[in-house]
Amino acid sequence: MGSLILMLVGLAMFAGGYLLYSKFLARRVYKLDENFxxxxxxxxxxxxxxxxxxxxxxGHHFTSVAGAAPxxxxxxxxxxxxxxxxxWVTIGTVFFAGMHDFGALWASARNKGRSIGAxxxxxxxKRGANLFLIVIFLLLLMVIAAFAVVIKNLLISTPTAVIPTWGAIGVALLVGVAVYRLRWPLIPITVVGVVLLYALIVLGDRVPVVLPESFLGMTPATFWIVALFVYGAIASLxxxxxxxxxxDYINGVQLFVGLILLFGSVLLATLFSATKPEIVAPAFNMNLPEGTPSLVPLLFVTIACGAISGFHGMVSSGTSSKQLDKETDSRFVGYFGAVGEGLLSLGTILAVIGGFKTATEWNEMYSSFGAGGVEAFVKGGGALMQNGIGLPASLSATVxxxxxxLFAATTMDTGMRLLRFVIQEMGDVVKLRISKFPATLIVVVVGIGLTFSQGLGGEGGLRIWPLFGTTNQLMASLTLSIIAVMLIRKRRNPVYALVPLIFVFITSFWAAINQLTSFADPANPDWLLLALDVIIIVASVWVAVEAILxxxxxxxxxxxPIDADARLSAVREQV
Structure with a gap:
């Protein structure tokens, strides 16, 4: 099968999901009320x-949930x-992620913008909720620490990305002033902002920034991590x-431009290039490298963002619900935000299976489980762009x-804001009022402490990352259980939440048990991850029982009682 066919099938499924299924959810399940x-x-x-x-x-919601994970x-x-x-990416996005993200935004907006924990x-x-606050804390800590390491690695390995990465902050500040203070029209602001951002990308490609071995008394790795936490703290306040x-808005538009370039490269290369972007990877890999875990259940926690992710529910209820102008906007923000992330995952798949010249080259990249990642995306996607639209390899890699x-950075600063909210909620549980400044300080200290816990290169940032996949998906099942309870209370059909809830909980719990046995391996036990995994499993079982009750x-x-949205829906049905 050619890359073009796969791309068209995926795009058609996403379009159908947004135009048909999300509209059904808005009218029949969530019954949105524009006057709410x-x-x-x-x-x-x-x-x-x-x-x-x-x-x-x-733009804020989409880039906050996207990050580097999809x-x-x-x-x-x-x-x-x-x-x-x-x-999993296409079906998961349409029937799982869209419903989950849309529903979390609706549920929080209907409850004064409260977070998933509340x-x-x-x-x-309250019994399960208080315990699960610890899981939420761990999940957000994993995100900010790991993404700090991911960004640091990219800034060092791709120095051409340094100028556009930090220059985007200046562009964002100008856009914010133009929109909210000067009240200029959005479309010309968007065009100018995106042009400036891509001008920075071109500049960065020509002027790479490589830090010396010692910069302000720190190694490049240490400096970038500290700079990222300082930026994240300021941005979160x-x-x-x-x-x-x-x-986030400009980044979101920039992503769509990037995806258009990537998808357009597949189309143009298929139609006009002598070198067609054929899929060199197997549909089912029967020659897996030694040590590769089984497809089930690991596939469903390895691909979280881009199919369904508990972190999305935290963003929906933590920041996005507090900025929702009209309840009817939640369909576009929540469901289409999930579709946007699905598009990024689809583009990634096309890049890493069709951007390599031969199966041998692909097998060399995927010589062990965990290989590939961002490196495969940049290499494969760059080759597609060079072949399809003639973009130089260096500039393609920079884009x-x-x-x-940029997506990892937006997720990191949003994660720090959310973690600040969680710390304040944990303070409320023990009757201790914590204002936003000390809460942010706690976030920075704990985050930097974890990241540097195994060395100043940031190795500790990935220390507890192996738990992210299962923890993240178990969070998604918690969010779906809240949505299901709300629907039952309103006497609406909860099956649209229950089906993904059951599937996600079973696969993620199964994966957590598998991890438990590997962490307890007598030959090489990992006591920290074992202890944290036990906490996560106990909390998940506890919350699952509480949810059923x-x-x-x-x-x-x-x-x-019949509320405004129900009355409005009834009138519409009568008409």
């Missing part, structure tokens, strides 16, 4: 609660073959309109590396 007063208006404070244009909010996950998972990865306390029970929203860095109670209790 969202938390952004009810609790507006100009810092976290800010009514936002849906296109700008989509690149890394699929680029590793194709080792089992391209077909399982393709099916929602679990209300709808599942600023009002969202100053940097977070405009940066793709900058894309990966909550659903049962919701069935037996009287239905919630």
């Amino acid at each position: 007063k969202t938390p952004a208006h009810e609790l507006s404070d100009g810092v976290d609660y800010v009514p936002t244009n849906k296109y700008i909010l989509w 690149i890394v996950g699929p680029a590793i998972a194709v080792i089992w073959g391209w077909l399982p990865a393709f099916l 929602l679990s306390a209300r709808y599942i029970g 600023l009002p969202v309109w100053v940097l977070l929203q405009p940066r 793709l590396a900058t894309m990966a860095v 909550a659903m049962r109670r919701a069935q037996l209790e009287p239905p919630e």
